[in-house]
Amino acid sequence: MRSESVIFRAVSVTIIAICAGRADGQIKVNPTGVNVNTNGATTAFLTFGGLGSFRPVEAEWCGELVSAAPAAGLKCDPATVFGRLPVRFDQSRLSGTSGFTDIMSIPPSVTRRAYQAAEAGAKSSFFYVRRFRNASTGQEQYVAVTCRLAGGGARVPFSLVDVSVKFNVETPILFIKPGETLPQLSARISYNGTGRLKGRWEIVYPGEEVPSERDLLTEATLPLEERGTQRRYAELGRFNVFLPPTGEYVLPGPDVSRIPSTTEGMYLVLLRIEASDDKEADSNIGSVGAGTGVVHAGAVAGFPMPPLRYVVGAGSSELAETTASTQVRPLSPLADAAIASNAPLEFSWTEGGARVAFFRVEVRNHSGEDVLAAIVPRGTGIYRAPTWLLEKAGSSPRWRVVALDLLGREVSKSDWQKLSITAAAPQ
């Protein structure tokens, strides 16, 4: 019984949509349906064409459609509305030939509503309905896009849904002294679909005009005619990496030696994402009468890419926090590891403890005499030993890491780890 009603409803929707499509002045959309991520947010690039004198109003998601009569098209059933496109995500623009570029950003709570409805036996697909209004005649049209609940991987438009750019220091803005080398930076990206992530790292120098929000959108978020018009800044480097359909990626930042730190002032590091080719994210503007051809919209995003600020000057970020954990644990060299006496030696450990300010790496020879100690501030977890250390330390030295507080007092320490020194490797 339920399947009959579903079939009837699907046929009705199709017939109405076809008839509406043939009507003069009917607004069309491409793509007409997209797979969306069941377990999170989704963003898709849509093109509406044939607007004529109609102008877009609001857009909403819902579980079922009903006739919009006397207006044209199908509108949301008021009893099944999941939400309206929040203003903060609305990057839509009139574009092309009587067209309209819409960036549909579905918040996770909308998909959650759809999932719970499907769990209860309802149809899993839901709809994104954009209302258009002719200001002079008062006529309205509704145009719907089908959203199908899928896994968020392949066949979902390649889009960025969460981007954080940060230095490897826990602070919102990094403050460094002139001439200091900056720490590594990276962008943590959650995405849907799969494709090539390509673009540039750029820098805004002190004194330059800062970018507008529109400048910070990914290129794929812009209508075709706006692409290439965003303000450019000095380029630090390019990236072009393939993202598999697995949802998360950490994009390494540019070579830190190329990031300026000589002149005082506030700098902005920008993540500029270029549009890439992705079949699922394509929008055929020709098919809706908004232009010719296909717009590639791989790497679309419903928000500006966050700029990363750093300030060269008097300030300091030396106290910046690291993640708290319990104890210090040696990682390498492993206990009883055999090491050639002339091999490079690197000690590493996991850091922890809210009170820990420094770590002291201690090396003793087999008689228990101190050979070398090294003080390393919290944050690196690595000490590269002098090349002469193992020759000086004898055949079976031991090492450990001691966590120190600000006063140099012990907070915790690891066990002694033995090393087995072998003959020097041949030259």
Next chain:
Amino acid sequence: MIRDGEQLRSAMCERHGETNLVQGVGTMLVTTIRRRALLIAAMMLPFTSAAQTPASDSSAGPEPLVITADFGNDAWVDGNQPIGLRLSRPLNLQNERLAVIIGQTDLSALFTVTPTVARYAANTLRLPSGETEIVVYLVSPGQPWQELARIPLRVRTRAGFYKSDIKPALTLTTSGQIAPYKNGDGTRRPPYAGVTFNPAFTTALANENGTVELQSNFLAVTKQAQALRFGAQGSRAPKFDLSDYLIKGANGPVSASVGHVSFGNAKHLINAVASRGVTGAVNIAQIAEVAVGLLNGTSIVGWDNPIGVANDNHRIIGASVKVDAIKSRPGSVLFDVSYLNGEQLPQSGFNQGDINDREKNHGAAFHFAGKLPGDRLTLDAGYAISHFENPFDPTLAQGDISLVPVRPETKAAQFADVTLAILRNTSLTKEIKVNLSTTFRHERVDPLYRSLGATVQANVLQNVIELTGGIGPLAVQASHARAEDNLDDIPSVLKTFTHVTSVNAVLPVASLFSASKPSPWFPQLTWSLSETHQFANDVPENSDFAETHAPDQMSRANNIDAQWAIGKWKAGYRYNISNQDNRQLGREKADLGGLTHNVALGVSPMSWIDLGTSYAFEGANNHELAQKNATRRFGANVDLRPTRNLGMSTVFSRTWMRDYPLTTDTDNDDVSVELSNNFRLFRSSAERPSGRVFFRYQRQSSANTAFLETIRQDPVKRRVWTLNSGVSLNAF
């Protein structure tokens, strides 16, 4: 003409006031260097690629580095007195660093190295008391540590260990565009220069019982668009704002922090949440730690909400109890319990952009980690349960509509990682050792699982087998993962399976031939291969899915990276090729290929010159549309430091973008030249007060040519240039 390093060293020492090395010729040499550098710089302004270094300079070796102390060799110093080591030349940061061992302790990491001074602020950790020795080394990759100097040090003893250190700091920067009045794109010169004012305050107080540290940074600007919160508040954003602060205190086993803090160590519940707030911890008998945290919902800056916990609807409360059960073997039996209660408004963090919601949840997590003696078998496992809901969100409802409510859900997540060391330093031959370990990872996250304190992909079951090993210098990691979603098996929702196989290998090629003295001509090679197959078995019923909507895609990515470091030269080559093969009905031809080559070359022929160049090719191939895109980029940079205070940095890049069949052809040029000079405000050896003046020329141009049926249209050209200048003053 400088022909040997000794002459230059004399010259450098003269500039630094080392009267015992003053030589009249030194001044002449320095002047010669400066003039030549300025001449080269002037030549490079229009045509960077034309930069050349005279043959005599390029053949000269690196100047020997001479280290002298800025304290009297026979004078005593206090234990908390800063000490400085003067460098006769700046370090080449690409391949040189300084190591300083005082007594038997390597304190290199605590020295702040500027181009001409390495300074140890002994207020951090006191110098060791009594008579000792400072030994300074020059460290270069792959080379033995080279001893540069031995300097006697006598430190007065002092009872106790305390400090009281209060450091205000202030930088004032004014910068603005001085030309042109109107640019090619119609933009006009801003009517006034921008001023940035950066006060900062650092304090450290300590006695035998405890410590208090404070760090705070502020920023004031005159241009509204540069205000810290301009993105969120626009014209309402204050021009003088608080960037961040942190106050940390410890007294015995108790510690607390206020400001920008981080909290949490539970993978699925609350994991390294970083925001403004308050944290506290009590260490009990060095085996247990009780910690609590109260943080703002997202990372913030600004004066509003100074502690970060003022908004009940936008904060996270966390607590944890951690026990490391065996004191003598830390980490061998470790368990912790965490709790979270939080609520978030639909707001993004300061350095974040995301598609967000109004959310609320509370939950708990249990974590266990243990290892057998010898670390041959380790276990890391956890279980989390979270109650999650979406409270009413007016930005989603927008006033006049009623939304389908979201049903609150209580869901769970779990993981377990087991690692077994199979081979440990097993001898294959006399020199070659073999290591091999295997790890099994399991993770299951329920559908609709969500926690405000952790980024977790919900609705996934994943099992991974991983092999990690090494044969001599070769390190290899291989893994195979199988994952599936739609764990509730809802018939109308697509169920996707993902199989990922990856291999990574690192090989320092030179070690194959000579492990102890590797030849720099052999590169360090890194290779990685990843293959992902994602597919659906069925088309969901009661949905709008057709067979073509269900994925069946195979993708491969292959990377090779080679890096060389040969004396003053550094070179690198990266190759990446990827392929996306769609196999589902109706998408068989929708395949994409990608290819990149990156070549980089850098050299520091003299300590005051760095040269670099790079070339990149990026190709994309859309097999279905028979379209190809190619991007080529050439870049070059020249950095000069002809004198201690004068610096010049030049960057040039050109990018060509073209597609086939030809529809567009775009060129972009980017040139930036910055000239800066430091100055002292008073005739004093102190580093501050000081200042800097700079000039920066930037030019960007582009030409975009469209082709209509192979007929070239008139190119659209754009060219803008700016000349900016500014002055900065550092008061403290």
